[in-house]
Amino acid sequence: MRTFVLRARAAPTDRQKLLAAIGQEAHPEILAHTLMNAIFVAQSHRPDVVVYLVLESTQDFSRTIRFEASAMHAIGGFDERSLLGKVAAALDVSRGMGKEESRPVESGVTVRTVAFERLVQELAADHQLFVMDPKGTPIREQVFAERPCFLLTDHIPMPKNTFHTLDRLGTKRISLGRKMLFASQCVVLIHHALDER
Numbered sequence: 312m313r314t315f316v317l318r319a320r321a322a323p324t325d326r327q328k329l330l331a332a333i334g335q336e337a338h339p340e341i342l343a344h345t346l347m348n349a350i351f352v353a354q355s356h357r358p359d360v361v362v363y364l365v366l367e368s369t370q371d372f373s374r375t376i377r378f379e380a381s382a383m384h385a386i387g388g389f390d391e392r393s394l395l396g397k398v399a400a401a402l403d404v405s406r407g408m409g410k411e412e413s414r415p416v417e418s419g420v421t422v423r424t425v426a427f428e429r430l431v432q433e434l435a436a437d438h439q440l441f442v443m444d445p446k447g448t449p450i451r452e453q454v455f456a457e458r459p460c461f462l463l464t465d466h467i468p469m470p471k472n473t474f475h476t477l478d479r480l481g482t483k484r485i486s487l488g489r490k491m492l493f494a495s496q497c498v499v500l501i502h503h504a505l506d507e508r
């Protein structure tokens with residue numbers, strides 16, 4: 312199983328704002344590109360993938376949307392409109408939720424009002440955590456266990472405090488080279504590195 316967590320710090324948790332922001336400063340298209348490259352391959356999809364999108368531009372609570380590829384009956388198209396449509400549908404379902412509630416959206420998709428750091432603490436229980444960082448250990452030198460989980464951000468970096476939490480959880484820093492890439496490009500290279508083993 313491969314797990315990806317995208318911390319989308321600029322992504323609005325309001326459907327209208329999310330969709331209106333496509334191509335604007337918040338760049339919610341990053342969510343669609345990351346989902347697309349995590350789940351889809353040509354003419355098929357990868358069943359062994361879970362993706363968490365954590366949307367943090369909010370008036371109340373972060374929204375964490377979990378996509379489990381093997382449980383999704385209607386994955387739909389891989390274009391931005393379809394993928395952001397799935398995100399928007401989850402945001403609609405999450406309206407009015409209190410802190411740390413969870414609701415099903417459709418088969419394989421759930422939404423929670425859980426924050427990034429809490430999510431990562433939960434994942435640490437049964438995943439090997441990696442935070443993507445151009446200055447980390449080259450991915451080819453890293454040994455992977457059964458359940459690696461890769462942590463990424465949108466265009467806004469992880470706050471410094473988060474690294475203290477991640478260090479406490481034993482998170483390792485992994486590099487895909489010195490060039491700064493999009494999160495979605497990292498996902499492709501991570502899949503490739505694991506596919507080759």
Ligand SMILES: C[S@@+](CC[C@H](N)C(=O)[O-])C[C@H]1O[C@@H](n2cnc3c(N)ncnc32)[C@H](O)[C@@H]1O
Binds near residue numbers: 489492
């Ligand atoms: C566009 S980058 C984030 C850029 C952000 N301004 C920053 O300084 O972190 C998106 C995500 O990809 C990761 N990333 C980008 N290039 C990488 C590389 N060469 N190796 C490992 N991770 C990388 C970043 O760590 C981040 O999680």
